[in-house]
Amino acid sequence: MGIGVNENEVLSAKDLSFTFSGASKSVIHHLSISLNRSEVFFLVGPSGMGKTTLLKVLAGILIPQSGEVFFQGAPLNQLSRRERRIVLQRVAMTFQRSGLFDSLSVLENLTFPLKELTHLSNQQCLDLARKALHQVEIFESESKFPYEISGGMQKRLGIARALVLQPEVILYDDPTAGLDPVTSRHIIDLIIQVQKEKNNATLIATSDLDLALQVSRKTSAKIGFLFEGQLLQVSTVSDLLNSNHPVIYQFTRGLSEGPLSAVDDL
Amino acid sequence: MRKRFRLRIHEALEQMYFLGVQSLPIVFISLGFVGLMMILELAFHMRLVLKHDALVPAFSAVLMVRELGPVITCLLLTSRIGAGIAAEIGTMKVTEQLDALKMLSIDPFDYLVVPRWVGSVFAAISLTVVAIAVSLWGGALLAIQKLGTSSGEYFNTVFFFVKFPDVIRCLLKAAVFGTLIPFIASYQGFRCGTGSAAVGEAATQAVVRSSLAIIVADFVLTYLFYAI
Numbered sequence: 001m002g003i004g005v006n007e008n009e010v011l012s013a014k015d016l017s018f019t020f021s022g023a024s025k026s027v028i029h030h031l032s033i034s035l036n037r038s039e040v041f042f043l044v045g046p047s048g049m050g051k052t053t054l055l056k057v058l059a060g061i062l063i064p065q066s067g068e069v070f071f072q073g074a075p076l077n078q079l080s081r082r083e084r085r086i087v088l089q090r091v092a093m094t095f096q097r098s099g100l101f102d103s104l105s106v107l108e109n110l111t112f113p114l115k116e117l118t119h120l121s122n123q124q125c126l127d128l129a130r131k132a133l134h135q136v137e138i139f140e141s142e143s144k145f146p147y148e149i150s151g152g153m154q155k156r157l158g159i160a161r162a163l164v165l166q167p168e169v170i171l172y173d174d175p176t177a178g179l180d181p182v183t184s185r186h187i188i189d190l191i192i193q194v195q196k197e198k199n200n201a202t203l204i205a206t207s208d209l210d211l212a213l214q215v216s217r218k219t220s221a222k223i224g225f226l227f228e229g230q231l232l233q234v235s236t237v238s239d240l241l242n243s244n245h246p247v248i249y250q251f252t253r254g255l256s257e258g259p260l261s262a263v264d265d266l
Numbered sequence: 267m268r269k270r271f272r273l274r275i276h277e278a279l280e281q282m283y284f285l286g287v288q289s290l291p292i293v294f295i296s297l298g299f300v301g302l303m304m305i306l307e308l309a310f311h312m313r314l315v316l317k318h319d320a321l322v323p324a325f326s327a328v329l330m331v332r333e334l335g336p337v338i339t340c341l342l343l344t345s346r347i348g349a350g351i352a353a354e355i356g357t358m359k360v361t362e363q364l365d366a367l368k369m370l371s372i373d374p375f376d377y378l379v380v381p382r383w384v385g386s387v388f389a390a391i392s393l394t395v396v397a398i399a400v401s402l403w404g405g406a407l408l409a410i411q412k413l414g415t416s417s418g419e420y421f422n423t424v425f426f427f428v429k430f431p432d433v434i435r436c437l438l439k440a441a442v443f444g445t446l447i448p449f450i451a452s453y454q455g456f457r458c459g460t461g462s463a464a465v466g467e468a469a470t471q472a473v474v475r476s477s478l479a480i481i482v483a484d485f486v487l488t489y490l491f492y493a494i
Contacts, residue, residue: 061368085371092369099366102357113370161366 008036009073010201011058011091011169016067018050018057018229027053028064029229035169035201040221042212043205044240046251046260050229051205052096055171058203059093060084071169089117092162093171098154100146106157107133107142110164117165132160136190152183159190163198170194172204176211184211192218209252213237225251274381281385285347286392292346293339293393294400300338301401304329305408319413323420324427326405331428331436332492335398337484340390340443344476347389348451351382352472355455356465364456374456382448390444391437398436435491442487443480450476 012034019026027050035041043051056062058069060076069076071087079087093099101109110129114120120128133139136156141149146157155175162170175191176184188211195202196219205226206212212223216237224234227247233240241252250258304326309319355378358364367374402424409415451472458468 056365059369060371061365088369088371093365095362095365097360097362099362099369101363101366102361116370116372 008039009034009070010037011035011069011071011203013058013064013069014067016054016057016064016069018053018062018064026065027229028057030067031230032067033058033224033231035203037168037201038199040195040202040204040215040219042216042221042223043203043226044207044209044212044223044251045226047207049226051207051226052173053229054226055093055173055203055205059091059171060088061093085117089165090167091169091171092165092167094155094158094162094173094175096174096177098146098158100154100157100161102146104145105142106138106144106146106149109146109157109161113161113165128164129160132164133157135163135194136160150183152179152186155179155183155187156190159187159194163194166198167200169201169203172202172206174206174208175204176206176208184208188214191215195219274376277377277381278384281381282388283385285343285382285385286389289343289346289389289393290396292342293397296342297335297338297397297401298404300334301326301330301404302408304334304401305405305412309413321423322413323405323409323415324423327402327424327428328432330398330401330405331432333484333488335401336390336394336436336439336443337480339394339397340440340447340480341477343386343390343393343444344447344473344480347386348447348472348476349469351448351451352454352458353465353469355452356458356468359456359458360460360462360465375452379448379452382452383445386448387441387444390440390447394436394440435487439484439487442483446479446483447476450479 012032014032016028016031016033017026018028031054033054043054045051053062057064060069063077071091074083074087076084076087101112104112107126107129110132111122111125114125114128115122118125130139130142133142136159138149138153138156138160141153146154149157159172159175172191175187179187191202191204192215194200204212204215212221215221216223221237222234223237223240225232225240225243225245225248232245233243233248235243240248243249243252247259249255250260305322308322308325312319312322312325355364355374358374358378364374367377406417406420409420410417454468454472454475458464
């Protein structure tokens with residue numbers, strides 16, 4: 001992970017700024033970031049510092065007021081609607097609040113993107129969807145609705161939906177939020193397994209430093225620390241843990257006193 | 267693109283069934299009683315002022331076709347579907363389902379609003395036709411029983427006073443009201459804040475604003491159709 005352009009770069013953004021309508025303060029502030037092929041990158045930082053917003057801008061869900069998002073060097077904002085649609089199929093995202101379609105069954109949540117975005121037959125869509133359900137081990141719940149399955153299974157389904165279109169980049173937004181430690185562990189293992197099998201570029205936004213530490217030990221991931229819409233530091237895990245920056249120092253050690261206590265959520 | 271179009275048709279048909287067919291009982295019962303009530307009220311006032319009630323069926327039918335048919339039907343439709351549309355879209359926003367649609371490059375307006383618009387216009391027009399038919403038949407039964415009118419007399423008077431342009435204007439009104447409901451309700455859903463209270467507020471505002479819009483639009487259309 002780094003800032004700049006290189007051949008391995010799959011998803012990047014330059015000088016991004018994003019402000020919600022009606023808000024006086026920008027959530028993302030002149031931020032540049034790039035993600036290389038097969039790379040695992042953690043975006044950590046306190047809640048309300050713009051992690052979710054940054055992921056949504058990178059996934060093309062939110063349009064930045066300034067700056068540009070590039071997929072394999074192609075600027076998203078300058079693509080036609082059709083080209084943009086094709087490009088964004090290669091970027092998938094899982095959501096903090098699941099984002100699963102509650103009017104569709106577990107299986108339909110997976111066949112829906114396939115039917116919408118590909119020209120596959122119904123049977124091919126079903127086969128791919130069932131394969132993804134097997135991969136995340138929730139195939140026995142295919143006829144249930146998302147609200148009928150547990151939080152952990154919803155996270156798994158979110159991951160399956162991200163996988164079903166075989167994306168090159170997967171963005172995970174707080175994948176272990178609201179889960180017990182055991183289920184969190186299963187989700188972490190699943191994310192690592194998926195990354196190793198598919199070799200996707202993976203960007204994981206989380207406030208859970210333990211999650212970042214566990215995964216980065218197994219995948220040699222890098223960590224970016226996001227604070228007030230800007231990346232304060234991009235480094236290895238050990239560099240982040242040894243950082244003397246007062247905000248990072250307080251966050252990594254979980255101290256109650258420090259600059260973070262005075263920060264308002266964005 | 268071909269697949270996508272087929273899916274939208276399927277969505278629109280679902281909405282037609284949900285918004286139109288499932289609203290039939292409430293419209294059937296409500297407008298049936300409105301028809302009965304109008305015969306009683308008009309008979310009372312006509313006897314009081316004009317000293318006879320021969321024109322009760324005509325006045326009742328004209329009032330129903332020009333005003334009460336589309337307005338009451340669409341107000342009932344608003345209370346039944348307006349809150350539902352706003353709450354559904356609001357909940358989808360809160361639970362990031364709208365973001366998931368955008369991530370799949372699916373325009374939430376195309377996917378959510380257009381099928382509901384098609385369904386709502388279909389429901390408003392077809393339910394208005396049913397509502398007027400029910401109220402006229404209900405009125406006929408009561409007129410025959412209470413006013414001593416024959417069924418032939420009743421329907422002859424109705425068809426003499428209710429002209430074809432009235433029917434067309436009636437259906438146009440229904441189409442306009444049927445357009446207002448999903449657009450206002452969807453707007454409330456899309457601008458819904460976070461949390462369950464915000465979803466409830468969006469649903470309430472959808473009903474209030476749709477109802478108000480129908481009443482104002484009815485005045486504007488009546489003015490355009492009959493006062494100019």
